[in-house]
Amino acid sequence: MLEQPGTMKNIAILGSTGSIGRNSLEVLKQYPEKFRVLSLAAYSNARLLLRQIEEFHPAVAVLIDENAAGRIRSSVPAGTTLLAGQDALVDAVSHDDVDVVISAFVGFAGLQPTITAIKSGKDIALANKEILVVAGEIVTQLAREHDVRLMPVDSEHSAILQCLTGEARKAVRRLILTASGGPFVGKSREELAHVTIKDALNHPNWSMGNKITIDSATLMNKGLEIIEAHWLFDIPPADIDVVVHPQSIIHSMVEFVDGSVKAQLGVPDMKLPILYALTWPERFTSSFPRLDFSMPRDLTFREPDLETFRCLSLAREALEQGGTVPAALNAANEIAVEAFLSGTITFLDIPELIGECMQQHQNHQQPGIEDIFAADEESRQVAQQLIERNRRVTMTV
Numbered sequence: 001m002l003e004q005p006g007t008m009k010n011i012a013i014l015g016s017t018g019s020i021g022r023n024s025l026e027v028l029k030q031y032p033e034k035f036r037v038l039s040l041a042a043y044s045n046a047r048l049l050l051r052q053i054e055e056f057h058p059a060v061a062v063l064i065d066e067n068a069a070g071r072i073r074s075s076v077p078a079g080t081t082l083l084a085g086q087d088a089l090v091d092a093v094s095h096d097d098v099d100v101v102i103s104a105f106v107g108f109a110g111l112q113p114t115i116t117a118i119k120s121g122k123d124i125a126l127a128n129k130e131i132l133v134v135a136g137e138i139v140t141q142l143a144r145e146h147d148v149r150l151m152p153v154d155s156e157h158s159a160i161l162q163c164l165t166g167e168a169r170k171a172v173r174r175l176i177l178t179a180s181g182g183p184f185v186g187k188s189r190e191e192l193a194h195v196t197i198k199d200a201l202n203h204p205n206w207s208m209g210n211k212i213t214i215d216s217a218t219l220m221n222k223g224l225e226i227i228e229a230h231w232l233f234d235i236p237p238a239d240i241d242v243v244v245h246p247q248s249i250i251h252s253m254v255e256f257v258d259g260s261v262k263a264q265l266g267v268p269d270m271k272l273p274i275l276y277a278l279t280w281p282e283r284f285t286s287s288f289p290r291l292d293f294s295m296p297r298d299l300t301f302r303e304p305d306l307e308t309f310r311c312l313s314l315a316r317e318a319l320e321q322g323g324t325v326p327a328a329l330n331a332a333n334e335i336a337v338e339a340f341l342s343g344t345i346t347f348l349d350i351p352e353l354i355g356e357c358m359q360q361h362q363n364h365q366q367p368g369i370e371d372i373f374a375a376d377e378e379s380r381q382v383a384q385q386l387i388e389r390n391r392r393v394t395m396t397v
């Protein structure tokens with residue numbers, strides 16, 4: 001086996017009980033000489049967090065839900081301090097010994113603790129794309145000020161980083177994000193009118209948390225990823241394209257000024273991008289699943305259907321408008337996805353609701369962090385009111 005380069009890194013995971021969090025622990029477990037789990041944080045899944053504490057012996061563990069923490073407090077082994085509540089996240093991320101924070105909460109909830117981590121000088125392995133969607137300018141600026149690395153975990157952005165490494169910025173013509181298209185690729189609006197929650201959660205290639213799985217089905221995920229790519233790589237929105245590639249083998253591409261295109265390929269498995277975010281610019285030898293080229297296989301590409309999957313255009317529009325509009329889009333999307341998952345609105349209501357919230361939003365250019373929080377809060381309220389009104393109208397009819 002090849003020697004793994006680098007020294008021991010202490011890792012904090014925000015969202016250890018989620019899909020990315022569990023995959024991250026799988027990765028860390030493979031390299032006990034290289035990574036130590038220093039802290040774990042989750043929302044309310046106390047049973048799973050307790051199992052993770054027993055296996056990884058973190059110094060600090062946090063459950064945001066205080067009642068959930070109460071249920072496991074007496075079972076937590078000596079050596080781990082269990083803390084509860086939102087404020088305790090500060091201890092999880094800014095502990096002196098933490099080197100890297102894997103930011104894998106879902107949605108806006110990850111913004112504040114990730115900012116705290118950056119201000120404490122911790123490198124970030126970023127899965128939580130919503131953070132860059134709502135506050136890309138502020139977060140990337142803070143990372144520069146605190147000399148902190150923002151390493152992408154998202155598979156497309158990891159692919160782009162792998163294609164860009166060793167290349168000059170001026171040699172880049174455009175980024176090409178690949179999209180699987182989700183479970184409804186090729187479907188018409190009429191066909192989408194009656195899809196169920198189960199249909200939408202049935203992603204053909206990736207196993208992920210519910211929110212991102214619905215975002216993949218609406219193509220909002222790819223819209224959020226355009227915004228994420230813009231901030232991570234400082235590429236103008238017009239030079240970030242999307243191509244639908246249903247096999248999810250090519251994770252993204254970069255076209256250069258001479259016409260050459262570099263692509264990164266791999267099986268659809270988040271362990272590789274997670275590992276790369278922790279080891280860049282090195283590569284560690286791994287035993288993760290690999291592509292098998294002995295099997296015949298087609299790789300296909302097509303343009304996204306922007307008429308049917310409106311969320312992609314809404315996200316682009318939010319990026320172009322800038323200011324607090326992306327925060328309003330993100331908040332409306334979080335509420336819309338929740339409402340769809342609880343059976344309150346239909347699949348096609350999702351873009352309608354987001355579009356309406358964006359229209360009602362009063363944009364703040366050059367926002368400070370408090371403007372981002374205000375835009376998030378206000379857009380959530382508008383979305384809730386629209387859903388409530390819609391529900392009353394439907395009930396009356």
Ligand code: NAD
Binds near residue numbers: 016042045153208
């Ligand atoms: P998930 O739903 O599986 O897990 C979310 C984690 O966040 C859990 O640990 C949960 O305890 C915690 N959490 C949930 N609500 C919270 C709240 N209100 N406050 C604080 N913590 C909360 O989600 P996931 O699929 O692991 O996705 C995490 C992030 O990574 C998302 O931003 C997603 O877009 C991104 N991402 C995920 C994948 C993937 O393969 N799952 C791929 C690329 C990017």
Ligand code: MG
Binds near residue numbers: 155156225
């Ligand atoms: Mg992705």
